Amino acid sequence: MxxxxxxxxxxxxxxxxxxxxxxxxxxxxxxxxxxxxxxxxxxxxxxxxxxxxxxxxxxxxxxxxxxxxxAPKRCYEPQALLNKQKLWGACVQLYTLRSEKNWGIGDFGDLKAMLVDVAKRGGSFIGLNPIMRSIRQIRRVPAHTARLLAVG
Missing domain, CATH: 2.60.40 (Immunoglobulin-like)
Structure with a gap:
């Protein structure tokens, strides 16, 4: 280097x-x-x-x-993949999970329930996008407030 x-x-x-x-x-x-x-x-x-x-x-x-x-030359690979086993799982956005227990946006309780359900069906993993603060939590002042006003 x-x-x-x-x-x-x-x-x-x-x-x-x-x-x-x-x-x-x-x-x-x-x-x-x-x-x-x-x-x-x-x-x-x-x-x-x-x-x-x-x-x-x-x-x-x-x-x-x-x-x-x-960084390592390769990322971690589970032994099952090294043994050429075929695995399946589900990919999900946390905020898309719905249940009677949440407020219309997924939470970790919903994610846990999904993990259990996927495992019961023989799945091996959940693909989950990075979890960041919601847009409502990010303080930001618009560059120009005119776009917030309805004109006409």
């Missing part, structure tokens, strides 16, 4: 090949460090563990941080 550090500007505005220190801290706290001259590329360690790590660049009294995320 290579990173390019642009050439730094001196305080007087002139270009300069300033020395920049870098520090990579892994989730576990292991640290890798080095130096690079502005305008040059540098390589991070190639055997980083999976996880969320922090890269810190320091030049004089300036400091910048960024996240370095190392």
């Amino acid at each position: 290579s990173w390019f550090i642009p050439a730094a500007k001196n305080a007087d505005g002139g270009g300069g090949q300033r020395r920049i220190s870098w520090l990579l801290t892994t989730e576990e706290g292991t640290q890798y460090k080095g130096h690079v001259t502005g305008g040059k590329a540098f390589n991070l360690p190639t055997k980083l563990p999976e996880g969320y790590h922090t890269l810190t660049l320091t030049q004089d009294d300036q400091r910048a941080h960024c996240r370095v995320i190392v």
Whole structure:
């Protein structure tokens, strides 16, 4: 993994090949460090563990941080799929579930009931979209209120 550090500007505005220190801290706290001259590329360690790590660049009294995320090459696969078993399940939007117990928009009780029902029928999974706050919970001011007014 290579990173390019642009050439730094001196305080007087002139270009300069300033020395920049870098520090990579892994989730576990292991640290890798080095130096690079502005305008040059540098390589991070190639055997980083999976996880969320922090890269810190320091030049004089300036400091910048960024996240370095190392993900597995493949996502988790259940043993049944590795054994080439055929599985089925249901995909659902939580808010589309209806029951006599909810207020017209699905909740986790409805989801649990659906999980039980799918399992009773031989299903192996539920595909569920990400669960986010409802639009009613997101505070937002329209850019222009004219579209909220009925004209004519």
